[in-house]
Amino acid sequence: MSEEGLDRRTFLKTAAAIGTTMAAASTVSAETAKKPSSGLPGERIIGRPGSDFMVDVIKATGIEYIASNPASSFRSLHESIVNYGGNRKPEFLTCMHEESSVAMAHGYAKAAGKPMGVLAHGSVGLQHAAMAVYNAWCDRVPVMLFAGNFMDAAHRRPGVEWYHCVQDPAGILRDYIKWDDQPASLQHFAESVMRAYKFATTPPMEPVVIIADGMLQEHPVDGDAELSIPKLTLSAPPQGESGALKEAAKMMASAENLVIIADRAARSQEGVRRMVELAEALNAPVVDLGSRMNFPTTHYLCRSEDGRALVREADVVLMLEVADPWGQLNTISDPQHEYRRIAKPDVKLIHVTLADNLMKSNYQDAQRFCPCDLSISGDAEATLPALTEAVKKEIGGSRKSALAGRTDKLRSQHREMKERTRAAAANGWNAVPVTTARLSAELWNAIKGDKWCLADSRNLGWSARLWPATEHYNFLGHSGAAGVGQIAPAAVGAALANRDKGILTAVIQPDGDLMYAPGVLWTAAHHKIPILMLMHNNRAYHQEVMHLQKMAGLHNRRMDTARIGTTIENPHIDYALLARAQGVWAEGPITDPAAIAPALQRAVAVVKRGEPALVDVVTQGR
Amino acid sequence: MRFFILLLFPAVVFGQDAPAGSPERGHQAFLKYQCYSCHGTVGQGGERGAGPRLLPNLFPWVAFSMQTRTPRQDMPAYRKDHLGDQDLADIYAYLRSVKPSPAVANIPQLNFEGRR
Ligand SMILES: Cc1ncc(C[n+]2csc(CCOP(=O)(O)OP(=O)(O)O)c2C)c(N)n1
Numbered sequence: 001m002s003e004e005g006l007d008r009r010t011f012l013k014t015a016a017a018i019g020t021t022m023a024a025a026s027t028v029s030a031e032t033a034k035k036p037s038s039g040l041p042g043e044r045i046i047g048r049p050g051s052d053f054m055v056d057v058i059k060a061t062g063i064e065y066i067a068s069n070p071a072s073s074f075r076s077l078h079e080s081i082v083n084y085g086g087n088r089k090p091e092f093l094t095c096m097h098e099e100s101s102v103a104m105a106h107g108y109a110k111a112a113g114k115p116m117g118v119l120a121h122g123s124v125g126l127q128h129a130a131m132a133v134y135n136a137w138c139d140r141v142p143v144m145l146f147a148g149n150f151m152d153a154a155h156r157r158p159g160v161e162w163y164h165c166v167q168d169p170a171g172i173l174r175d176y177i178k179w180d181d182q183p184a185s186l187q188h189f190a191e192s193v194m195r196a197y198k199f200a201t202t203p204p205m206e207p208v209v210i211i212a213d214g215m216l217q218e219h220p221v222d223g224d225a226e227l228s229i230p231k232l233t234l235s236a237p238p239q240g241e242s243g244a245l246k247e248a249a250k251m252m253a254s255a256e257n258l259v260i261i262a263d264r265a266a267r268s269q270e271g272v273r274r275m276v277e278l279a280e281a282l283n284a285p286v287v288d289l290g291s292r293m294n295f296p297t298t299h300y301l302c303r304s305e306d307g308r309a310l311v312r313e314a315d316v317v318l319m320l321e322v323a324d325p326w327g328q329l330n331t332i333s334d335p336q337h338e339y340r341r342i343a344k345p346d347v348k349l350i351h352v353t354l355a356d357n358l359m360k361s362n363y364q365d366a367q368r369f370c371p372c373d374l375s376i377s378g379d380a381e382a383t384l385p386a387l388t389e390a391v392k393k394e395i396g397g398s399r400k401s402a403l404a405g406r407t408d409k410l411r412s413q414h415r416e417m418k419e420r421t422r423a424a425a426a427n428g429w430n431a432v433p434v435t436t437a438r439l440s441a442e443l444w445n446a447i448k449g450d451k452w453c454l455a456d457s458r459n460l461g462w463s464a465r466l467w468p469a470t471e472h473y474n475f476l477g478h479s480g481a482a483g484v485g486q487i488a489p490a491a492v493g494a495a496l497a498n499r500d501k502g503i504l505t506a507v508i509q510p511d512g513d514l515m516y517a518p519g520v521l522w523t524a525a526h527h528k529i530p531i532l533m534l535m536h537n538n539r540a541y542h543q544e545v546m547h548l549q550k551m552a553g554l555h556n557r558r559m560d561t562a563r564i565g566t567t568i569e570n571p572h573i574d575y576a577l578l579a580r581a582q583g584v585w586a587e588g589p590i591t592d593p594a595a596i597a598p599a600l601q602r603a604v605a606v607v608k609r610g611e612p613a614l615v616d617v618v619t620q621g622r
Numbered sequence: 623m624r625f626f627i628l629l630l631f632p633a634v635v636f637g638q639d640a641p642a643g644s645p646e647r648g649h650q651a652f653l654k655y656q657c658y659s660c661h662g663t664v665g666q667g668g669e670r671g672a673g674p675r676l677l678p679n680l681f682p683w684v685a686f687s688m689q690t691r692t693p694r695q696d697m698p699a700y701r702k703d704h705l706g707d708q709d710l711a712d713i714y715a716y717l718r719s720v721k722p723s724p725a726v727a728n729i730p731q732l733n734f735e736g737r738r
Contacts, residue, residue, distance in 0.1 A: 334696055419726075422734070426726045427675055428666025435662065436669050441731040461670055468734050545659050546672060553698020559655050559705070597731075621659045622668030 050186050051080035051217035053227060057190045058090055058117060060229045061197045063144060065108070065496065066090040067101035068119035069128075073148025073164055076217035077119065090117055093496075093527055096519025098125045100489040102132030102207075103479075104520070105143045107455060107490030110292075110476045111505075112497035113268065115142040115200055122149030122169035122211060130172060131483040136207045137176035138323075138365045139291065139480025140264055142200035143207035144193075145173075150214035151182065170209040175362040178206035186216060187227055194230045202235040203267075203379040204354040239386060240352055240378030248318070248350045248374055249390035253399060255316035255348075258284040261307070261328055262294035265320035265380035269472040272296065274384035275320075281391045283403040284318075285310055285410065290457055290464050291323060293475040298468045300407070300414040305421060305465055311343050319351040320380040326370035335550040350374040352383050365481070421465045433618045434593045436536065437462045439508065442593075443534050446600035447506055453498050455491035455507040460536055463508065473503055485516025488533070492524045495531035495612075504607060506532040509614075511568055511575065512541045518578055524612040525583035532607045534600070535575050535588065535616040540567040542621040575616040588616025640683035640718075641711040648716025651709045655700065664720050673697065680717050687714075 054077055058066075070078060081092050095101040098120045105116035120129050126147055136143050149169045150156045156165055170180035179199045183189040189212065196208040221227070252258050260279055266272045275295050279286045285303040287310060288295045295302050303310060311317065311328060319325050329343040349372045356377055358366075376383065395403065425437035440462035451473075457464045458478030469475055476494055479486035491507035498505045514535075524531055540563070548562040572589070579586035585606045587599045596617055603613035652658055660673030667675030681689060687710055690700050700710075726732050 335698075336696075418734075422726045422732050424667065424675065425732055426729055427677070427723050428662055428664040429723050429729055431662070431664045431666060433663065435666055437666075438731070441729075444734075445731050466732075466734060542659065545656070549656060549659065549698045550696075552704075553693075553700070556699070556701055556703065559698065559700065562656055562659070620662050620666075620668075622662070622670060622672035 046218070046220045048221045048224065049076050049080060049217060050219050050221055051076040051212070052084045053186050053221050053224070054189060054212055054217065055080045055085040055090075057193050057229055058146075059085065061144070061193060061232060062089075063115065063117045064089050064091065065093050066117040066119050066146075067093040067095050067104045067493070069095050069098055069101060069121075069125065071121035071125055071148060071164075072161070073121050073123075073125075073150065073214050074119055074146070074212055074217065075148075076214070077146070077148065077212050080217075093523065095523055097517040098128035099132045099485060100492075100517045100520045100523065102129045102136065102143060102145065103486045103489035104493030104496070104523070105145075106132065106136040106139065106141050106480075106486065107476065107493030107495075108497045109136075109141050109143065109205075109493075110139075110490075111453060111455075111473065111494035111501075111503075115144045115197070116493065118143060118145045120145065120147050121164055122147040123164045123166045126169055126172055126209075131481075132486060132489075133173050133207050134176045134363070135480040135483045135486045137363075137480070139477065140204050140206060141480070142205040144197060144200060145177075145207055145209045146212050147209060148214055148217070149182070149211050151184075152213075152215050155215050169211050173207075173209060175360055176207075176365075178208050180209035180211070182211040183213065183216070186221065189216065190227065190229045194232050197232060198234060203237045203382075204358055206358075237379035237382040238354070238377070240376040240383040242386065242390075244374060244376045245383070245387050245390045246394075248352075248376065248387065249394040251316055251348055251350060251374065252282055252284070252318060252391060253394035255284075255314075257310075257314045258282055258316045258318065259307075259310045259314045260284050260286045260318045260320065261289060261311075261322055262286060262320040262380070263289040263322040264291045264477075265384075266292050266294045266472055267379075267381045271381035271384070272470075272472050274381065274388065276301075278384055278388045278391065281388055281395065283406050283410065285413075287311075288464075289322065289328075290461075290475065291477040291480075293457070293469060293472050293477070294320070296470040297464070298470060300411040302414060303417060305417050306413070308342060311347075314343060314347055316348045316350070317343070319349065319353070320384075321353050321355075322351065323355075323365075324367040325349070325351055325353075325372070326368035329370065330368075335554050348373045350376070352376045352378055352380050352387070354379060425462065425466060428620075430593060431620065432591055432593065433538070433620050434591070434596065435620050436460055436622060437466070438593055439534065439536060439596070439617060439619055440466060442596045442600060443506055443508065443532075445597065446604050447504055447532070450504040450604075451502060453494060453503050453505045455494040455505055455531075456487045459487060459510060459513075460508045473498070473501075484513050487513040489517065489520040491533070492520050492529055492531055492612075495524070496527070496529050499530055499610070504532065504604070505530070506534065508536050509533045511535060511537045511539065511573065514575070515568070515573070519582070521579050521584045521612065521614070522582035528610050529612060530607045530610050531612045532600075532603055533579075533612065533614040534603075535614065536619050537575060537589065537616055538619050538621045539569045539572060540621060542566075545621065575614060579612075579614040584612045584614055586614040586616065588614070590615065590617045640686075640714050641707070643708070643711035643713070643715030645712070645716045645719035647709075648712035648714065648719075651705075651713050652716050655705055655709070655713075657713065660697070664723075665717050666723070676717055677720055678722060680714075683714060
């Protein structure tokens with residue numbers, strides 16, 4: 001009570017004196033709510049807190065979900081979302097870690113094609129959120145991150161609230177967000193949210209941060225009539241300059257061995273279609289690096305596994321939003337750090353990218369500088385139509401038929417690639433622990449009858465290599481920065497977006513990744529997010545086992561100690577139990593490869609009921 | 623270089639038989655020295671550049687032992703101090719004893735043709 005400035009004795013005295021007025025005070029109109037009362041604190045009502053207006057603003061952006069771990073710095077906004085906003089659009093998603101909130105928003109944005117909101121404590125919450133924000137940054141994915149903070153020190157409650165306040169909340173993230181603001185008024189909030197949303201969704205798309213000041217949330221709206229929510233109009237993505245496209249078309253049309261390498265090129269199915277159109281116009285093989293689903297794996301020009309060999313022979317390479325262009329033409333060996341050139345010394349490189357528009361210094365996501373013969377600043381998907389048009393103009397009759405003459409060979413090369421992959425997948429088919437290829441193939445067979453999405457298509461590359469995929473929603477790429485712990489929550493976020501679209505979401509879930517924040521399983525159960533989680537349980541941080549072996553080899557030391565500090569065994573974690581403890585249907589651990597298919601069948605039935613399911617399979621390391 | 627010369631002259635390679643080894647002990651050594659972490663427990667190969675498949679078509683013994691002692695590229699070197707000659711011979715015997723995998727045509731799960 002003393003915290004409220006009124007001790008028990010004073011309260012009782014006052015209550016006796018004004019007893020009769022109490023009943024009347026219990027019904028307060030919105031009108032009186034605005035006027036500060038001179039009576040008891042309990043009499044005071046704020047009928048229209050600033051946070052209500054904030055909800056109006058968030059609703060105006062079309063954000064449908066807010067992933068959050070609850071915290072006092074945004075308690076007013078939380079309450080406004082739930083009561084004033086009716087907990088619909090946005091709906092509050094209870095998360096068990098801020099890293100999970102942001103990673104869920106990351107996965108959601110890739111599946112939904114629009115950002116999700118996240119709400120976090122400005123201090124400790126953003127500290128937890130940081131790695132997930134970095135993943136989204138490196139993956140060029142928009143996230144609308146809101147954070148609470150009490151800027152006015154005179155209003156802060158002593159103790160914990162001070163620990164949880166910060167002068168510059170977004171400072172900890174500023175190296176890997178596109179923009180942030182700490183609005184000082186509600187009008188300022190409205191304008192900055194619209195600006196943030198616009199920035200976040202204009203390619204290169206990135207996370208943004210808006211601070212919702214605590215007092216701004218909790219104080220009554222002052223002059224509602226003067227407040228306005230600006231109209232939100234998203235920017236059309238930038239297209240490459242036409243002269244440069246013409247030059248690129250010339251170079252490609254006259255190339256003997258052209259290779260197209262795509263990484264974050266397609267943003268939609270239309271992008272995939274445009275990719276096919278360009279590749280077919282040039283009859284050129286496409287290497288999909290897979291940060292997005294860029295090219296149908298069934299198309300005869302898909303040669304994603306032959307990348308190195310194709311680059312070695314290439315005289316011209318077209319890159320479309322490739323995160324690491326240098327790494328496609330060169331490599332550094334591991335663990336010797338020796339430089340090796342892959343491409344011919346005089347290969348001509350054309351790159352359509354927005355990488356040059358991102359200007360941050362501290363984190364090294366720019367990758368190694370790669371000299372380029374023609375660098376075109378533009379969004380790949382938006383640039384494809386004009387580029388293809390220019391290519392078609394360049395390719396005359398005789399050139400066209402010469403290119404067409406390559407089709408048979410290209411078809412058989414594609415077929416050979418697929419056969420090689422299948423043969424490799426058959427290797428060790430009945431092995432125990434289960435091979436990663438079998439894990440992938442069994443999953444495909446369980447979901448192939450549905451519209452499907454594999455939420456992380458990089459971690460276990462078999463799927464991108466084996467599965468026939470034609471739709472942009474099939475593969476969602478990877479975490480961006482390989483900050484481990486992203487796969488599980490991002491998959492749950494993607495599954496939420498796909499739930500609303502009738503697409504079945506699956507994820508091949510590494511054990512180490514899940515254990516960073518396994519509470520996301522509870523979030524999936526609580527919010528009835530249907531996801532099929534198939535454990536790739538190699539009982540290790542397996543990547544690190546191999547690193548230790550490489551170091552031991554280099555140092556000429558024993559190799560049998562490489563499992564110290566790198567494995568997750570003794571005791572083994574029971575992932576089915578972990579899932580069931582949180583309300584998720586689960587089976588496992590499965591060691592017999594023949595038991596996977598029936599378990600997956602049961603799991604798919606659960607997912608089709610609208611619930612999450614986990615199947616734990618003990619697997620080979622890689 | 624030495625490695626490639628050996629590969630180029632099959633007579634040199636195949637002329638030498640592998641030393642005798644025990645498949646059972648070899649299996650244990652394959653696990654203990656953790657060849658399996660990159661190559662898989664039955665030499666099927668690992669994902670994402672971990673290590674190539676060792677089977678089918680196991681390297682001839684000389685090339686096999688040379689690769690293990692002085693790898694040609696990224697594989698960690700297993701020198702005699704930490705992997706004895708007998709262990710290596712046992713590992714080789716184990717790999718030779720691994721049953722062949724079924725053919726793709728006999729694995730329905732790997733029939734992706736015409737499926738969507
Ligand atoms: C946050 C973070 N911590 C540590 C690492 C280093 N790291 C890279 S891979 C890896 C192992 C991940 O284990 P798991 O998810 O089970 O995948 P596995 O390597 O076993 O396939 C670790 C710890 C990282 N990338 N990110």
